[in-house]
Amino acid sequence: xxxxxxxxxxxxxxxxxxxxxxxxxxxxxxxxxxxxxxxxxxxxxxxxxxxxxxxxxxxxxxxxxxxxxxxxxxxxxxxxxx
Amino acid sequence: xxxxxxxxxxxxxxxxxxxxxxxxxxxxxxxxxxxxxxxxxxxxxxxxxxxxxxxxxxxxxxxxxxxxxxxxxxxxxxxxxxxxxxxxxxxxxxxxxxxxxxxxxxxxxxxxxxxxxxxxxxxxxxxxxxxxxxxxxxxxxxxxxxxxxxxxxxxxxxxxxxxxxxxxxxxxxxxxxxxxxxxxxxxxxxxxxxxxxxxxxxxxxxxxxxxxxxxxxxxxxxxxxxxxxxxxxxxxxxxxxxxxxxxxxxxxxxxxxxxxxxxxxxxxxxxxxxxxxxxxxxxxxxxxxxxxxxxxxxxxxxxxxxxxxxxxxxxxxxxxxxxxxxxxxxxxxxxxxxxxxxxxxxxxxxxxxxxxxxxxxxxxxxxxxxxxxxxxxxxxxxxxxxxxxxxxxxxxxxxxxxxx
Numbered sequence: 163x164x165x166x167x168x169x170x171x172x173x174x175x176x177x178x179x180x181x182x183x184x185x186x187x188x189x190x191x192x193x194x195x196x197x198x199x200x201x202x203x204x205x206x207x208x209x210x211x212x213x214x215x216x217x218x219x220x221x222x223x224x225x226x227x228x229x230x231x232x233x234x235x236x237x238x239x240x241x242x243x244x
Numbered sequence: 245x246x247x248x249x250x251x252x253x254x255x256x257x258x259x260x261x262x263x264x265x266x267x268x269x270x271x272x273x274x275x276x277x278x279x280x281x282x283x284x285x286x287x288x289x290x291x292x293x294x295x296x297x298x299x300x301x302x303x304x305x306x307x308x309x310x311x312x313x314x315x316x317x318x319x320x321x322x323x324x325x326x327x328x329x330x331x332x333x334x335x336x337x338x339x340x341x342x343x344x345x346x347x348x349x350x351x352x353x354x355x356x357x358x359x360x361x362x363x364x365x366x367x368x369x370x371x372x373x374x375x376x377x378x379x380x381x382x383x384x385x386x387x388x389x390x391x392x393x394x395x396x397x398x399x400x401x402x403x404x405x406x407x408x409x410x411x412x413x414x415x416x417x418x419x420x421x422x423x424x425x426x427x428x429x430x431x432x433x434x435x436x437x438x439x440x441x442x443x444x445x446x447x448x449x450x451x452x453x454x455x456x457x458x459x460x461x462x463x464x465x466x467x468x469x470x471x472x473x474x475x476x477x478x479x480x481x482x483x484x485x486x487x488x489x490x491x492x493x494x495x496x497x498x499x500x501x502x503x504x505x506x507x508x509x510x511x512x513x514x515x516x517x518x519x520x521x522x523x524x525x526x527x528x529x530x531x532x533x534x535x536x537x538x539x540x541x542x543x544x545x546x547x548x549x550x551x552x553x554x555x556x557x558x559x560x561x562x563x564x565x566x567x568x569x570x571x572x573x574x575x576x577x578x579x580x581x582x583x584x585x586x587x588x589x590x591x592x593x594x595x596x597x598x599x600x601x602x603x604x605x606x607x608x609x610x611x612x613x614x615x616x617x618x619x620x621x622x623x624x625x626x627x628x629x630x631x632x633x634x635x636x637x638x639x640x641x642x643x644x645x646x647x648x
Contacts, residue, residue: 181554201576202574202575203547206477206479207547212474213473213474219473220474222466222470
């Protein structure tokens with residue numbers, strides 16, 4: 163999966179968890195909690211959705227690597243390659 | 245046979261808009277079935293029926309706004325077996341008269357701001373005229389008086405037609421700022437204002453706070469979640485809710501609804517969760533029968549209720565039966581939350597954001613994860629000593645969280 167496709171998949175799951183977010187306005191460096199207003203429940207739902215979609219374990223220790231869209235795409239890219 | 249009516253979903257609700265029927269004539273229903281969706285100040289609410297039977301006629305159309313108590317459907321006995329059950333139950337007989345109780349218009353006018361009385365007799369008007377003008381939001385200066393000395397009479401106010409187009413007393417639906425589908429932010433803000441004003445007017449609050457060491461609970465949680473897939477992981481919030489609900493067994497008077505004298509605590513814990521709406525506003529639906537749920541079941545219930553709150557799909561029992569409320573800021577909040585009780589409940593528990601703080605352990609200052617818990621409680625029902633016992637019990641339970 164290319165980074166562009168990964169980004170689209172990530173944004174799709176993010177906006178499913180937080181339907182009021184406009185996919186067009188989510189910046190690559192927007193912080194999930196501080197900028198986009200996700201709470202711990204939203205974030206866990208996002209991680210669950212990514213787990214289901216990509217079959218990755220995504221342990222809690224890796225959560226900081228999903229803090230922004232840019233970080234998350236890089237993380238998913240690496241995890242799927244490895 | 246009985247009439248199914250527009251239910252009241254809180255003391256502040258006067259009317260609701262029927263959005264959708266989930267049943268049709270001829271359908272058999274049992275107690276607790278969801279039969280309709282009604283749009284209220286709290287969003288779209290799924291309405292449960294509290295009686296078994298067969299829907300014999302629908303009396304209201306989707307799109308209609310109806311006052312509380314208005315007939316929505318006629319319910320006939322379904323089968324012979326259910327007929328006897330319905331006859332045996334005492335409630336159905338008294339259900340029908342409720343339908344004809346007219347809605348009381350008083351709260352609406354009372355809620356409107358009353359302009360201050362005119363100073364120095366600048367405008368002559370009878371007291372009834374002043375009251376009516378205030379109710380209508382009409383300036384007395386604009387009205388021509390027909391009474392003695394040009395004084396404005398009640399009939400003048402009633403007759404008065406503003407020359408300029410006057411803003412409607414109620415905002416027009418299409419113009420209201422919309423958050424979620426089926427969620428009216430202006431109405432929600434009004435509902436919160438009504439409930440919180442009532443709390444501050446009627447409930448003599450007292451407040452306690454306590455700092456709880458969460459370090460060992462966090463370590464247990466981390467170890468537990470390491471072996472679990474994301475969909476089965478627990479959040480600290482679920483442990484906080486579980487400990488709070490469990491601690492109520494020790495101070496049961498904090499759990500209940502003060503609706504009649506004398507106050508009687510509730511057996512079951514219907515634990516309200518203050519859920520912040522993205523984009524503003526707040527709803528506190530309850531996790532029903534929380535006292536029998538372990539942390540995993542609490543977590544599942546929280547996920548479900550938060551998702552349905554945001555989607556605007558709560559059930560009426562969830563928003564009308566809460567016996568205590570927990571408000572939690574989550575990890576990005578500030579240190580403490582001192583809440584306002586949600587009437588007619590008698591206690592509200594607030595959790596600040598868990599943060600690593602310097603705490604003394606074994607005589608040395610150490611960085612530990614901690615949270616400040618607060619209790620706002622009704623002094624008519626309990627005292628600080630009992631409240632303190634309750635917070636201490638939450639603390640004790642969180643030192644040994646009930647997780648595998």
